[in-house]
Amino acid sequence: MNYKQEKRRAAIKKIAFVVGGIAIAPTLISQSLAKPFLASNPILPFQISLSQWAFESEIFGKGRDNYKWFKKMLEEDPQAVLQGSMDTTDIVVKAQKLGLHGVDLVTSMIYGHRNNTKWLRNFKQKGKDHDVSFICLMADTATKIGASDLLARKKAVDDHKHWIEAAVELGCEHIRVNPFGDGTYLQQMNQCSESLYELSEFASNVGMQLTVENHGHPSSNGAWLNMLIELTNHSNLGLFLDFGNFFMGGFNAKPRRWYDLKQGVIDLAPFTVGISGKARSFLPNGDIEMIDYDWNMEQVLASGFNGWVSAEYAGKEYSNTQGAQMIIDKLRKLQEKHKQSRTNLMT
Template sequence: MINRTNFIAAMAAASGTVTFAGGRQPKPQFNISLAQWSVRKLHRGEEPGAEKLSPLDFAVYAKNSCGISALEYVNSFYFGKEGNEAYFNELKKRADDQGVKSLLIMCDRCGRVGDPKEAARITTVEKHKPWMEAAAQLGCHSIRVNAGSSGSFEEQQKLVADGLIRLAEVAKPYGLNVIVENHGGLSSNGAWLAGVMNRVNLPTVGTLPDFGNFMINRKTGEEYDRYKGMEELMPFAKGVSAKSHAFDAEGNETTKDYYRIMNIVADSGYSGYIGVEWEGAAPGTTEGILLTKALIEKAIAAL
């Protein structure tokens, strides 16, 4: 006898689609990118026994040392180069020469998006402009910003939403999205940041959910549930950051369940890039990146 479940499955198979529990289609398509923060020790010349890596050679390193063909830049490695069109043309050329795609620029130290003072929020927008120009020049789809603010839970939501709307308006002519990472403070509270996204309600404003950044207050140790947070932030995601700190002998990250998180990512309907962000002390940079990449690939294969 064919029951209702078997009938639906048979019809789905006949149409070429199968829907799993939770409404997920089979095997979402994911690619792997490399966050530049992963190579900070090489850029700073702090890796024992390794040559210092020029930020201009980020694409060469990603492709040839890590087998990764998509990049997430960090603006702090390019401070002093703002507005230098020739420099970013060279950065783009080196990426193009490697067949590597530029995805986004992570913007830090540009002011508080949700500063209580309107003049400061306007200044923050101005400080992001050079990085919007660089992102557009490189062919990125987004800039990543930080949702800094002060005040009550709801006051900060309102202030950050206002700042993001201002940023989105300026980013629009560049063809860029403005995305927010859970990156400390209330931004690491998934419910708070999801509430900000609902307040903004713009197609060009979204999130960059990070597997690891759910520490709200380092002094008190207050930490948000990472799995709950990922579920809350994924509906707005325009990128995903797979942060890693340490691995066991089997190649599993010791502080978080990549398999569980990748199921949350897949169940959200997201498809696109998963960014490697190695932040551990040991092993070295390249090995840490490759371990993270391998674990992401295993977690994707297990979906």
């Protein structure tokens, strides 16, 4: 670690004690990191992709009903969990029918093929045949990059390196990892930071962008995640931003404690490489309930975002396809709105 990193780490430790539940004004945290490279389009303010996870019920069927069994079988026989009516590779067919040209993939849906180069390349070719590219590979594994045990942490880093190599074979633009660990908020920040730096370096060497997501536990505290990215201090590390994932604690924690949704976007917009365009319910006018997509998109676009927003319906009222279409409709309205604003500024 060089002197600059040591100095930055020491400075962040001094203020890290407040991240347990108190929002930090973004002016307290330097935004001096180099901006990660972004997928750019000179015409559209952002592009729309489809999340493979949006079709989890059709791909897994009853394969996730017993989660303990599901996690066990992912390691022992990953094909056994794919009990749904939809083949996992048919996500590219869904995207094409919805008029989209990008898909975000999830490792648990292709778990058995991580080291199968032929299968990965065939899947990539199927995407090309349907005019669809793979944008993000969301790495959800049992290993935690922020584990307090050094050997466990090394195993997690090595495990994720294999997924980075798989993402390269698939032609993804970036791979998202979860900054999960154990210990206090400060301990997890330091442990995750060390792993993220190594993974960012590894990914950079193979031409892959690395991202983290606000995805539960400390990472859903916008100030904590902001400081984690700052502490890691690697130009190849960016953020996969989920507008709705600002509940703190575990996924099953009750009652949930929420970090302020808008403060979270302010904290994380400067690092955003990709966005999870998730919705669980809609208002009568087609807007997404509980999340102010109009305001959020203004924030990330003002910070220089020009990447992909992944449509993911997570509700029960509509089918996966119907819900995805409603999110896409909303995103296309925002595309047009901001495209027109840019046109007006240029004329």
